[in-house]
Amino acid sequence: MKFQTVSSPHKLGQTSVSRVMLKVLAALIPGTAVATAFFGWGVISNIVLAVGFALAAEAAMLLMTQRPVLRSLCDLSAVVTAWLLALALPAYSPFWLIAVGIIFAIVFAKQLYGGLGYNPFNPAMVGYVVLLISFPVYMTQWPEPTLGQPPLSIAETLQWVFGQRSDSTLDALTGATALDYSKIQLGQGATLNQIQSHAAFGHLGATAWEWIAVAYALGGVALIFLRVMPWHAPVAMLATLFGLASVFQLFDASQFHGGIFHSLSGGVMLGAFFIVTDPVSGCTSNRGRLYFGAGVGALVFIIRTWGGYPDGVAFAVLLMNMAAPMIDYYTKTPVFGTQTKGGERG
Amino acid sequence: MFSDLLVSYGLILLGTILVNNFVLVQFLGLCPFMGVSKKLETATGMALATAFVLTLASAASWVVENSILQPLDLVYLRTPAFILIIAVLVQFTEMFMHKKAPLLYNVLGIFLPLITTNCAVLGVALLNVQKDHSFMQALVYGFGAAVGFCLVLVLFAAMRERLEAAEVPAAFKGAPIAMITAGLMSLAFMGFSGLISH
Numbered sequence: 123m124k125f126q127t128v129s130s131p132h133k134l135g136q137t138s139v140s141r142v143m144l145k146v147l148a149a150l151i152p153g154t155a156v157a158t159a160f161f162g163w164g165v166i167s168n169i170v171l172a173v174g175f176a177l178a179a180e181a182a183m184l185l186m187t188q189r190p191v192l193r194s195l196c197d198l199s200a201v202v203t204a205w206l207l208a209l210a211l212p213a214y215s216p217f218w219l220i221a222v223g224i225i226f227a228i229v230f231a232k233q234l235y236g237g238l239g240y241n242p243f244n245p246a247m248v249g250y251v252v253l254l255i256s257f258p259v260y261m262t263q264w265p266e267p268t269l270g271q272p273p274l275s276i277a278e279t280l281q282w283v284f285g286q287r288s289d290s291t292l293d294a295l296t297g298a299t300a301l302d303y304s305k306i307q308l309g310q311g312a313t314l315n316q317i318q319s320h321a322a323f324g325h326l327g328a329t330a331w332e333w334i335a336v337a338y339a340l341g342g343v344a345l346i347f348l349r350v351m352p353w354h355a356p357v358a359m360l361a362t363l364f365g366l367a368s369v370f371q372l373f374d375a376s377q378f379h380g381g382i383f384h385s386l387s388g389g390v391m392l393g394a395f396f397i398v399t400d401p402v403s404g405c406t407s408n409r410g411r412l413y414f415g416a417g418v419g420a421l422v423f424i425i426r427t428w429g430g431y432p433d434g435v436a437f438a439v440l441l442m443n444m445a446a447p448m449i450d451y452y453t454k455t456p457v458f459g460t461q462t463k464g465g466e467r468g
Numbered sequence: 469m470f471s472d473l474l475v476s477y478g479l480i481l482l483g484t485i486l487v488n489n490f491v492l493v494q495f496l497g498l499c500p501f502m503g504v505s506k507k508l509e510t511a512t513g514m515a516l517a518t519a520f521v522l523t524l525a526s527a528a529s530w531v532v533e534n535s536i537l538q539p540l541d542l543v544y545l546r547t548p549a550f551i552l553i554i555a556v557l558v559q560f561t562e563m564f565m566h567k568k569a570p571l572l573y574n575v576l577g578i579f580l581p582l583i584t585t586n587c588a589v590l591g592v593a594l595l596n597v598q599k600d601h602s603f604m605q606a607l608v609y610g611f612g613a614a615v616g617f618c619l620v621l622v623l624f625a626a627m628r629e630r631l632e633a634a635e636v637p638a639a640f641k642g643a644p645i646a647m648i649t650a651g652l653m654s655l656a657f658m659g660f661s662g663l664i665s666h
Contacts, residue, residue, distance in 0.1 A: 187637045236635030251655050430661050431661075443656070447627050451508070
């Protein structure tokens with residue numbers, strides 16, 4: 123007689139890459155919806171084009187490196203990368219801009235390193251930084267937020283994205299974001315009181331951006347409560363940014379924005395909940411994640427306040443990606459049973 | 469007065485470590501950056517050895533430039549003179565390491581004498597002359613360049629150790645993917661541009 127013995131684990135979890143990615147995409151929907159309400163069809167066109175290019179680039183690379191194409195496409199990681207990059211780009215970006223960004227994100231930052239799980243840098247942020255350095259003019263043309271009335275119809279959006287951008291419409295459509303505006307004005311010696319009456323400043327942060335940020339944060343907090351990702355990195359990043367900004371505001375309120383403005387403007391919330399939490403390019407231990415997040419928060423504040431770029435989230439993430447292996451090296455979880463100096467179990 | 473001086477030294481340090489990092493922004497000293505970054509331990513040893521030579525060479529070349537070459541009107545001998553100083557310093561470091569850290573000496577091998585030809589070392593000495601630095605400024609400039617070099621070399625080595633496990637496509641294994649990584653690191657360092665207005 124033969125007894126079947128089954129070894130543990132007996133209860134299998136429901137986690138797979140595609141399920142996690144689906145949850146992340148679902149958590150992005152509130153933010154995407156609010157962004158669409160403020161900026162119109164340009165947000166959707168960005169996402170559709172980016173996802174299309176990303177799937178094509180991923181498939182091409184998988185074919186060339188002779189890996190299973192369908193299985194990797196179905197894990198949805200390329201879709202998440204493309205979606206994040208599309209949300210970070212100004213709405214109504216021309217198609218070639220999106221294509222260049224996606225090629226750098228998917229081909230250079232991800233597939234050349236061996237695909238999902240090996241990329242040392244966050245692919246979406248690599249794509250964003252390449253575009254920011256190569257095409258700074260296109261990367262700062264954000265449309266003026268108009269709630270509920272899209273500035274361009276669908277047909278106009280397509281025309282705009284695939285070619286004819288007339289400069290007169292461009293001037294009418296776009297305006298400086300609060301971060302751009304305050305960087306330029308503070309650089310010319312203005313004080314915050316003088317510039318905060320500008321239309322780009324809202325109640326808490328920047329007009330429209332504050333609500334988009336809140337929507338991203340809602341999605342992100344839901345992900346943390348569903349235990350899709352740990353809380354350490356986003357909390358450390360936001361706390362560091364908020365703390366530094368508050369200290370400097372106490373020091374000189376006419377030159378430094380407060381913590382709430384910093385947290386609710388630019389790409390901070392998107393970065394905190396969807397970029398810094400990247401399990402591949404970040405740190406592996408919880409202590410490491412705290413250092414990683416704190417580093418990103420501090421670098422964002424430094425680059426925004428004293429650097430040449432109005433928003434530093436993408437650079438801060440790449441710089442900390444660089445440091446992540448080193449942080450991991452120093453925050454290794456001790457092997458069970460290791461004796462520390464004090465004689466305690468590590 | 470004293471605090472102004474400190475601030476100016478601080479700015480030189482910040483500038484050489486981050487904003488104008490010798491490796492990632494000015495692209496000097498790439499050979500050891502690529503050559504000895506495969507293992508974290510050797511990279512740390514190399515970084516410290518180069519840092520020592522860089523700082524001393526920066527100060528020594530300033531002294532030679534300002535007390536020998538310029539008074540005697542021999543500035544056309546600047547390049548060979550600086551290379552001679554660097555070579556002497558490297559020889560000294562090599563002898564010291566041979567005695568004190570023979571294992572590291574063997575591991576570093578040919579790369580140790582090659583510090584002589586590290587363009588960052590000569591670059592710092594020549595930039596000191598070009599920028600008309602004072603002795604203290606030259607010392608701080610050399611030290612900042614050394615710290616910046618150490619920082620990126622050690623970070624790069626840690627990244628490359630992790631890359632060893634990655635399933636990099638055959639054509640990109642080894643040096644090519646290291647080059648791409650270095651390029652992406654340089655991209656990240658562009659974020660520091662404008663941090664200090666000159």
